[in-house]
Amino acid sequence: MDADADADDDDERQSRPGRGEVGRKVRLHTGTATVDGERADYRFASVAATTPGGETVTVSAGAPLATERHAVAEVRTAMLAGLPALLVVVAGVTWLVTRRALRPVEAIRGEMAAITASADLSRRVPEPGTGDEVARLAATTNETLAALEAAVDRQRRFVADASHELRSPIASLRTQLEVAVAHPELLDVAGAAADTVRLQRLAADLLLLARLDAGERPREGGRADLAELVRAELSERAAERTAGRVPVRIGELPERLEVPGSRARLAQVLTNLLDNAQRHAASRVTVSGRREGDRAVLEVADDGAGVPEAERERIFERFVRLDDARSRDEGGAGLGLAIARDVVTRHGGTLGVRSAPGGGALFEVRLPLA
Missing domain, CATH: 3.30.565.10 (Histidine kinase-like ATPase, C-terminal domain)
Incomplete structure (x- = not known):
């Protein structure tokens, strides 16, 4: 006999009730029994008891498992029958809720597509008054559009102003060169040199501004x-x-x-x-x-x-x-x-x-x- 069996026997002896007593330890197990000529599966609860004469017996009480299994089978059948309908209802509700929740997103997308097609940066996307993440997304999108509109306007003004500033020295140089071609003795060399220097400085300033606008930053460690x-x-x-x-x-x-x-x-x-x-x-x-x-x-x-x-x-x-x-x-x-x-x-x-x-x-x- 192995050690586990010896331990079980010790436990059984220790839990064995005295004369005329019923043991406190209840053992649950499943088994098969024949009742009224019908054999079926039962769930048993067994306890040990000792008669006044000192004889130890096991008293078992059981309940058939057929009722429990029948109830489980009925529930399973009902669930299998109702699950498709339940899935359809859940899917329909989910679709309606999702469609309603994403309607502002679609409105934002449609307006952004219209802005892209028209290149009109003064337009803004609709902002729902729900106060949720979609509303914050719309507000952030409008802020981005406003910043982009300001940047484009600033760039247009910059190009227009730069063109205007460049036109003056270029026109002056052209005039002096045309005069020099016809009358070399009238060439204003000092004036031409001054216009050239001014044009060079202006071009350098415009190039630096373009670099700064592109995000140029000082080199690390300088x-x-x-x-x-x-x-x-x-x-x-x-x-x-x-x-x-x-x-x-x-x-x-x-x-x-x-x-x-x-x-x-x-x-x-x-x-x-x-x-x-x-x-x-x-x-x-x-x-x-x-x-x-x-x-x-x-x-x-x-x-x-x-x-x-x-x-x-x-x-x-x-x-x-x-x-x-x-x-x-x-x-x-x-x-x-x-x-x-x-x-x-x-x-x-x-x-x-x-x-x-x-x-x-x-x-x-x-x-x-x-």
Whole structure:
């Protein structure tokens, strides 16, 4: 006999009831029995009992399984018969609910298809007032369409303004060349060279703006010392005092003022700000720099007429020149400040303008320190 059998016998002996007692352990099992001449399957519950004479017997009580099996069979038959109808009802309800839920999506899709076909970006998709994900999708789609419309309008204005600005120097060069062909002695070489330089600068500015609009960002790991840029720029402008331009002087400036970014792009920001200040200054231009917390601050101030408060954001738009009376050669194409702000923004900084303490305009560049 194996160990399991010995353990079962021990359990049975331990659970064996005393004389005249019924055991507490009930054993459930399935078996076959013949009752009234009919043999059937039963579910039995058996307990051990000991007679007063000490004889141990097993008392079993059973219930036929036919009733349970018959009930299960009836339920199975009913389910098999009703399942197709239930599936049809569920499918129909699901289709109706899904169709109703997706109706706003179809309206959005149809309107987007119409917008694509008509190229009319002023149209908007319908926004359901349900406040659910579909409503938020419609609102986001309309915001995207509004941003796209603004970008396209800005691009159209940019192309129109650029064409207008390019037309002037090109027409001037053509006129001078046509005159030179007929009368070589009347050729204005200095004027032709000035128009060529102006055209070259304008083309370079337009190319840079196109790169900035395409998402050009400073190369990772680059650094620029703003203090060194100021000193280098002013050394190049030292001879401008005799050329009739307002001199530039250095105010407060630390030995080093390093910021992350492109040295060439930040140098162009400084050049554009100084050119703008010299055009509008009466007698002096001052450039200074300092540290404020984790920011580097660069300021360019002039003692000119200043910028009206209502125009302080407009001057950073492209091809904007507040003084319409000045000549194009002196006033430029109105791209310098726009380029400066775009470059500073892509370096994680800000560029703004306010009144200088001594009168005039003060342009302030804030960039994160390296």
